[in-house]
Amino acid sequence: xxxxxxxxxxxxxxxxxxxxxxxxxxxxxxxxxxxxxxxxxxxxxxxxxxxxxxxxxxxxxxxxxxxxxxxxxxxxxxxxxxxxxxxxxxxxxxxxxxxxxxxxxxxxxxxxxxxxxxxxxxxxxxxxxxx
Ligand code: HEC
Numbered sequence: 060x061x062x063x064x065x066x067x068x069x070x071x072x073x074x075x076x077x078x079x080x081x082x083x084x085x086x087x088x089x090x091x092x093x094x095x096x097x098x099x100x101x102x103x104x105x106x107x108x109x110x111x112x113x114x115x116x117x118x119x120x121x122x123x124x125x126x127x128x129x130x131x132x133x134x135x136x137x138x139x140x141x142x143x144x145x146x147x148x149x150x151x152x153x154x155x156x157x158x159x160x161x162x163x164x165x166x167x168x169x170x171x172x173x174x175x176x177x178x179x180x181x182x183x184x185x186x187x188x189x190x
Contacts, residue, residue: 089156
């Protein structure tokens with residue numbers, strides 16, 4: 060009996076430490092303010108936050124490609140998540156936050172990754188202008 064309650068206490072302590080780490084992440088606020096409206100509940104068939112099976116094929120596209128695709132907008136997914144003021148860095152952080160809770164393990168995009176994403180975005184824009 061005594062042993063059981065101690066391990067329960069340890070589990071709670073670990074849980075508390077873990078959730079305070081989550082709160083410190085840069086993309087969390089943007090996710091909640093911009094993305095959660097659709098991705099929280101899966102509105103318009105948006106891949107739902109935390110749904111590993113739904114996110115797996117998207118994660119497989121890789122960070123650069125997926126971030127560029129989503130930032131430009133795909134089908135029912137609006138460009139910049141529907142917020143015209145959202146920078147690529149802010150968008151990327153929010154996406155990393157969502158991915159890492161949906162089966163992925165991405166690092167926040169550094170300068171090199173942001174540059175690669177911007178290059179992909181330019182390629183997509185150029186493609187859109189073609190007849
Ligand atoms: C207005 C609703 C809405 C908002 C707000 C929104 N999304 Fe989406 N998102 C969608 C929908 C719907 C899809 C599925 C698109 C499809 O496949 O038809 C999607 C798909 C995606 C995808 C997969 C793109 C692909 O390659 O198919 C990513 C990544 C994504 N969203 C990231 C984000 C992030 C990050 C935010 C916040 C910054 C965000 N979304 C905000 C509706 C939304």
